[in-house]
Amino acid sequence: MALLFHCEWEEGGQIREGLSKLIPDVEFRIWPDVGDPADIEFAVVWNLPRGRLAGFPNLKAILSPGAGVDHLFEDPKLPESVPIARLIDPLMSERMAEYTAALTLWSHREFDAYADLQGRRSWRQVPQKDAEDRGVGILGLGALGRTTARRLRPFGFVLSSWSRTPKDEPGVTSYHGKDALPDFLRGSEIFICLLPLTSETRGVLNEKTLGQLPRGAYLINCARGPLVVEADLLAALDSGQLSGAALDVFDEEPLPPDNPLWTHPKVRITPHVSSLTAPGTAVPMLAAQVRRAQRGETLQCLVDRDAQY
Ligand code: NAP
Numbered sequence: 001m002a003l004l005f006h007c008e009w010e011e012g013g014q015i016r017e018g019l020s021k022l023i024p025d026v027e028f029r030i031w032p033d034v035g036d037p038a039d040i041e042f043a044v045v046w047n048l049p050r051g052r053l054a055g056f057p058n059l060k061a062i063l064s065p066g067a068g069v070d071h072l073f074e075d076p077k078l079p080e081s082v083p084i085a086r087l088i089d090p091l092m093s094e095r096m097a098e099y100t101a102a103l104t105l106w107s108h109r110e111f112d113a114y115a116d117l118q119g120r121r122s123w124r125q126v127p128q129k130d131a132e133d134r135g136v137g138i139l140g141l142g143a144l145g146r147t148t149a150r151r152l153r154p155f156g157f158v159l160s161s162w163s164r165t166p167k168d169e170p171g172v173t174s175y176h177g178k179d180a181l182p183d184f185l186r187g188s189e190i191f192i193c194l195l196p197l198t199s200e201t202r203g204v205l206n207e208k209t210l211g212q213l214p215r216g217a218y219l220i221n222c223a224r225g226p227l228v229v230e231a232d233l234l235a236a237l238d239s240g241q242l243s244g245a246a247l248d249v250f251d252e253e254p255l256p257p258d259n260p261l262w263t264h265p266k267v268r269i270t271p272h273v274s275s276l277t278a279p280g281t282a283v284p285m286l287a288a289q290v291r292r293a294q295r296g297e298t299l300q301c302l303v304d305r306d307a308q309y
């Protein structure tokens with residue numbers, strides 16, 4: 001009975017050590033030293049090279065050490081009958097909400113404009129809207145999006161959300177489904193992307209949909225880079241359709257040094273840190289999932305294979 005582990009993040013070592021302490025009876029095999037593939041019953045993996053999970057005939061559970069599972073669905077040989085679970089950790093939702101609230105307020109209170117004015121030693125007051133007149137749209141009202149909505153609500157923003165199914169979150173106008181996207185976008189002066197990357201959502205923010213936003217809208221993308229068509233994003237920034245963008249995720253990570261986003265005056269960049277997995281809370285959750293799989297119980301936080309999230 002062995003667990004395959006692969007996670008190259010800074011926290012990867014901490015997660016592995018913590019997990020091995022909580023489930024000492026389970027032997028750890030660290031990718032690529034898998035030993036006999038027939039021994040592997042559990043996989044805690046992030047960005048394992050494609051096609052490899054298919055090589056473990058006795059796999060009982062695939063566990064993502066993060067919230068996203070797009071790294072698994074990119075594998076065309078992902079074993080069909082093995083359950084997949086992801087991390088749903090309230091601490092990660094809070095971390096994400098800190099990031100999204102900070103950038104929402106940054107944009108709302110015109111800090112980009114003031115940074116520019118400061119650079120020119122210019123003492124000028126920029127007209128300020130009140131929160132009750134500011135539309136903030138959240139794409140994806142799941143584990144992360146819902147907490148973001150709850151943390152933003154006390155500021156008084158006009159909040160709306162877009163999801164696959166209707167929502168009844170107090171203080172948030174719910175839009176759902178493809179047909180409702182233009183109406184949702186029309187009211188989103190600041191829009192926060194917290195969608196999973198799936199075959200349906202890839203490229204959802206493109207020339208057409210960015211054009212449906214109010215002129216001067218501000219993008220906060222904390223989900224995945226390929227949700228936004230990068231060339232269309234740059235064009236929207238250059239034309240003034242977008243006033244700015246805070247980007248934590250990219251098509252290619254690390255963002256290559258020659259990518260024009262690095263030096264774009266309207267872009268703020270962070271290196272995929274808006275909500276890092278927290279070993280202190282994630283490790284006990286992952287250990288409990290391994291125990292469930294050992295007992296033949298249904299995993300928690302199961303991923304819907306058809307929906308890919
Ligand atoms: P989640 O709980 O699965 O929520 C996803 C939301 O997106 C749901 O509201 C879902 O609608 C909606 N959605 C999915 N497909 C859609 C579609 N085709 N059209 C409209 N709405 C759609 O996910 P989560 O835990 O909040 O995480 C979201 C994503 O954040 C992750 O997948 C990951 O990529 C990213 N993330 C990034 C970081 C970071 O540090 N940058 C950290 C953690 C996570 P329904 O509610 O109707 O199902």
Ligand code: GLV
Nearest residue numbers: 065066067068277
């Ligand atoms: C990070 O991006 C995650 O999906 O947890």
